[in-house]
Amino acid sequence: MRYPFKLAVVVGMLFWMVSGVSLAADYPTKPITLINPMPPGGTLDLQARSWASIAEKHLGQPVVVVNKPGATGMVGAVAGAQAAPDGYTLTVASVNFTNAVEWEIANGRKPPFTYDDFVYLGSFTMSPTLVIVPFDSPFKTLQEFMAAAKAKPGQLSYCSGGLYGMSHLPIEIFAKATGLKFRHVPYSGGGPCLSAVVGKHVDSAFQYPPTTIPLAQGNKLRILAVAGARRLKSLPGIPCFKELGIDAEYYGWVGIAAPKNTPKNIVEKLREVTKKVAEDKTFIEAIEKPGDEVYYLHGDDVLKHIQKEAKVIAEIDRELAKTATK
């Protein structure tokens, strides 16, 4: 026996594969781990935890959320992609996947994972950003804001919660679609960026509904438009980009993914559960109370959405990467 260890590993793998097949029939028989590549306590984390707590009921097994943050979500995504494809390790997929992968490619690095490393089980939110300005800003409508930006290219400033992140890309997409130029001031997180708008340190920002709407109600800032294709239920009076004839869409979506090669019947079962959770009253309440909306997409549509947004983001990132290295 020259390779006793290797042989043992191969035999072990065979046994494990066989047992995996038999397990697939009555999946799940043990607790499921849900890797969240984002730090604990964020909106995404809480949506994932709400999903987990409802999915448990439908799966009959506990779903344990484990945060594995780092490198804008890449560390956790890699861990999720490389996990055993047995349905017992799932990953919270989100628009951060696309942000991270496209940014790596734009900078000439090989992304540590690709979209095809996962099979998508479904997504449950699709939030647009809101265009906000300080409350006593001279701009009352998006048109006025755009006219001012056109008159003074590169003079109006905006802030984001972080470079190439969920509140930076939507503005760049908007700027590209309208041919306008703005000055970007990155902050570390959504909170500091909001305080910069309220304190009039910047002229505008694109931020997400839950934290933004109360500030508008309290007369600390003004919402000019919804940066998406439809109006929000909670803001019936605010126009959306599509109505205004602007073709710039970017959504903060959250969903669930499993490693590729996960057995078909397990994927089907999990897709069914994801759909059931999205229709669950308690879950809808957990998402809508803070001001978000549940928007369900089937697993296959999630991949289509990723491919669509990846194209847009790739183009933006290429230009940003060029200016960054200058």
Add this chain to the structure above:
Amino acid sequence: MEVLNNLYNGFQVALTFKNVYLCFIGCLWGTIVGVLPGIGPLAGIALLIPATFGMDVTGAIIMLAGIYYGAMYGGSTTSILMNIPGESASVVTCIDGFQMTRKGRGGAALFIAAWGSWIGGTLGIVGLMLLAPTLANFAMKFGPPEMFAVLLVAFVLLGSLGKGSFFKTLPMILLGLLVGTVGMDPLTGAMRFTHGIRELFDGIGFIPVAMGAFGIGEILVSTEESLVREVFKVRFRELLPTREELRASWGPIFRGTGIGFIVGLLPGSAHVLASFLSYTMEKRLAKKPEEFGSGRIEGVAGPETANNAASESAMIPFLALGIPTGPAPAVMMIALLIHGVRPGPLFITEQPQIFWGLIASMYIGNVILVILNLPLVGLFVNLLRVPFRILFPIILLICLVGTYSVNASTFELSILLGFGVFGYVFRKLEFDIAPFILAMIIGPTLEMAFRQSLMRSAGSFSIFWESPITMTLIVLSGALVLWNIYRAIRPKAAWEKALEEGE
């Protein structure tokens, strides 16, 4: 008298059996996460959010806030007894706190820390209660240039931290800045010193570095000294501070409250800055600053008070406007959102029972914490009687588990151990670790504020003298530098010479 009326209603909410119980649980859990190195208030709150799903909002926020300010009480314990900062705000407490333990005054240091925390915390709530909306609007005016000016003062003060000479402090500051630079540049996305290692893209975490350089380093130094380390025997009478120690603490406690409360309003790592500024201020005001670093009670009383006052005022922008300026308030805000309450400018008027219930519960919580912590002083000091050969592996284990628990990352464990060796080597060379850690925290924020200011002004430096706050602080930091130079080169008075020769 509207305030008293509101507060009365608040106490009616907070004094129900259930809410007092939740407040107690929050404070207890807060003390535990504060004592345990690694797990800080942030992880402590995030872990317990799911447990609040079945509760009503007021109860939930009372408990979560209890964790937050409770952690500031517990943080000093391991700093004082074992030279391991329990959380980031207690780094400076290590300097004098641990020296007090070596002199057998650890009990007194813990006692004063708890006492100061109580005063700082309670006065902080009074400020929060009376001035929240005004101060929140003031905090919003604080933009990048103002932030830069404050950090500049802090940075100049860094040079006078530590007991060694300036030339022993400077290299540690530079090393701290270097370590703080690692990671993705937040303003351009350029990678600095990451060498393609993905775990380094977010920078080197503060927790593994601080626990390694302080905790593991301390263990290594101690094992070298002797495995049968002298046990710091403490009798009960010695747990209590002496009259002189109490008297010396009053000033630092009240000044610490003031500094902490103001600094807490600033965005970012306000606790660290608050305790650090309080420490350097006490050192400057002291008659014999050279005694700092060898176990002065002022070096414990000031910072430990300041971080508690800061934790109360850091909640102001979050409660009065719905804008969390630090990570822990951000998590609390999300907890409120989950319960369907959206904090915003209208929160206090629309949800008075939650706001005033929380305020009242914070008064109660601070009393609970001081009652909880004072008897624990005796218990913790007794830990030092455990033979070192048993204590040492336990501390090591706590450091490892504490680090791993935060991000579930084995990479951070190697950072912990690597900086443990670093801490050991530099301690042997008689360098101070605290300036290194603080430079690592202040450096990146200072750089970010500076560059954000210039991005806002499109590169014009005039932004730094447009606001009176900024200008005053920049002039102040210039004056501090000049004063330091003058002190170094002026002719020494006769008594100072005599003192130096006497040593």
